[in-house]
Amino acid sequence: MTSPAPSPAPPLLLPPAARIFVAGHRGLVGSALTRLLTAEGYEVLTRTRDELDLRDAGRTGAFLREARPDAVVLAAARVGGIMANSRHPVPFLEDNLRIQLSVIAGAHAADIDRLLFLGSSCIYPKHATQPITEDALLTGALEPTNEPYALAKIAGITQVRGYRRQFGRAYISAMPTNLYGPGDNFDPETSHVLPALIRRFHEARTSGRREVVLWGSGTPRREFLHSDDLARACLLLLRRYDGDSPVNVGCGEDLSIAELASLVADATGFTGGIGWDTGKPDGTPRKLLEVSRLRALGFTPAVPLADGIRDTYRWWRAQGGQDQRAPGGERAARIA
Numbered sequence: 377m378t379s380p381a382p383s384p385a386p387p388l389l390l391p392p393a394a395r396i397f398v399a400g401h402r403g404l405v406g407s408a409l410t411r412l413l414t415a416e417g418y419e420v421l422t423r424t425r426d427e428l429d430l431r432d433a434g435r436t437g438a439f440l441r442e443a444r445p446d447a448v449v450l451a452a453a454r455v456g457g458i459m460a461n462s463r464h465p466v467p468f469l470e471d472n473l474r475i476q477l478s479v480i481a482g483a484h485a486a487d488i489d490r491l492l493f494l495g496s497s498c499i500y501p502k503h504a505t506q507p508i509t510e511d512a513l514l515t516g517a518l519e520p521t522n523e524p525y526a527l528a529k530i531a532g533i534t535q536v537r538g539y540r541r542q543f544g545r546a547y548i549s550a551m552p553t554n555l556y557g558p559g560d561n562f563d564p565e566t567s568h569v570l571p572a573l574i575r576r577f578h579e580a581r582t583s584g585r586r587e588v589v590l591w592g593s594g595t596p597r598r599e600f601l602h603s604d605d606l607a608r609a610c611l612l613l614l615r616r617y618d619g620d621s622p623v624n625v626g627c628g629e630d631l632s633i634a635e636l637a638s639l640v641a642d643a644t645g646f647t648g649g650i651g652w653d654t655g656k657p658d659g660t661p662r663k664l665l666e667v668s669r670l671r672a673l674g675f676t677p678a679v680p681l682a683d684g685i686r687d688t689y690r691w692w693r694a695q696g697g698q699d700q701r702a703p704g705g706e707r708a709a710r711i712a
């Protein structure tokens with residue numbers, strides 16, 4: 377008796393050796409994606425912000441028409457932690473809307489048929505049922521600290537769906553959980569919690585301080601995914617996914633900020649006490665993503681959190697322990 381032939385692998389939606397424009401290639405996500413795509417044999421096209429401000433729809437459209445990549449990954453955005461979002465609602469709304477309009481509409485006008493848009497888990501309602509499924513979108517009120525950013529991202533999802541429905545474009549959206557890794561923003565005021573804690577604990581240890589004061593109550597729960605895992609998920613989606621719904625990208629596990637603080641303290645060698653400034657916002661109480669859709673495509677995260685924190689800490693120290701992407705605080709100033 378002959379055994380049944382194995383079912384053929386589904387066709388790839390991204391041709392081998394495709395030319396891919398990674399918008400935001402110097403950022404946390406864009407740099408991880410650029411490393412992976414290059415290693416996988418793709419040709420990666422890039423433009424720095426100084427070469428091409430993506431808020432400029434005319435210049436962005438002209439670039440896309442001339443370069444005509446096979447695919448676009450939109451990893452450029454105004455991104456920041458809870459404090460940057462709360463203090464600067466206007467650029468978090470307007471820059472992101474403008475970048476999305478330029479890049480997504482520009483890709484369609486240039487007849488580019490494949491695009492991946494990156495949203496964020498903060499698009500879901502503040503009190504969504506956990507873990508959060510993709511269909512929780514637009515079912516409740518948003519977390520006020522990041523409502524402008526979340527609304528811009530929701531507009532991006534709607535724009536992507538619009539090009540699918542009206543023009544048949546193979547444009548898709550991914551919703552990553554909180555990310556971290558080499559290339560992150562370590563500015564204490566504008567960064568996300570994980571790089572902020574690395575820096576706070578490192579500086580306390582090296583200056584001999586016995587206490588570090590962190591923001592909020594320490595009780596909110598967050599899920600963290602290493603940027604290299606996110607890059608692998610993005611490539612999988614580009615190769616295999618062509619659906620109308622956004623796809624959640626996470627590791628499926630979360631922890632409290634107080635638990636995260638213990639892990640970061642261990643990784644940095646800080647042995648003092650931790651205080652909590654409850655005058656600072658907690659943000660959303662929990663945002664654990666439901667990731668069965670991504671797992672069904674074959675994704676499993678590879679970087680355990682404790683290893684990823686150590687790896688990120690090592691990277692940051694090797695860079696000199698500052699926010700390296702824009703010496704002199706230029707990058708932090710741009711975020712704020």
Ligand SMILES: NC(=O)C1=CN([C@@H]2O[C@H](COP(=O)(O)OP(=O)(O)OC[C@H]3O[C@@H](n4cnc5c(N)ncnc54)[C@H](OP(=O)(O)O)[C@@H]3O)[C@@H](O)[C@H]2O)C=CC1
Pocket residue numbers: 399400401402403404405406424425426428429430431450451452453454455471475494495496497551552553554555556559560561568701707710
């Ligand atoms: N970090 C996180 O925890 C999460 C991120 N995401 C999403 O992932 C994507 C990437 O985020 P991340 O890598 O963390 O962000 P970063 O801030 O690390 O990188 C953003 C990139 O976008 C570029 N950029 C911003 N504005 C412009 C502009 N006007 N013109 C040209 N380039 C611009 C920046 O350029 P420059 O280097 O010059 O500043 C930078 O390279 C975003 O869409 C974000 O919403 C989603 C969930 C969580």
Ligand SMILES: C[C@H]1O[C@H](OP(=O)(O)OP(=O)(O)OC[C@H]2O[C@@H](n3cnc4c(=O)[nH]c(N)nc43)[C@H](O)[C@@H]2O)[C@@H](O)[C@@H](O)C1=O
Pocket residue numbers: 456457458459461496497498522525526553554555564566567568569570572573590591592593596598633656657658659660
């Ligand atoms: C990715 C995601 O990122 C943001 O949402 P957030 O998850 O709330 O962001 P965060 O990483 O800044 O904080 C997580 C938690 O950690 C606590 N916390 C303690 N101490 C520090 C600290 O020193 N810095 C920071 N930033 N937070 C601290 C902080 O109070 C909060 O309870 C949005 O931009 C949103 O738009 C978005 O998409």
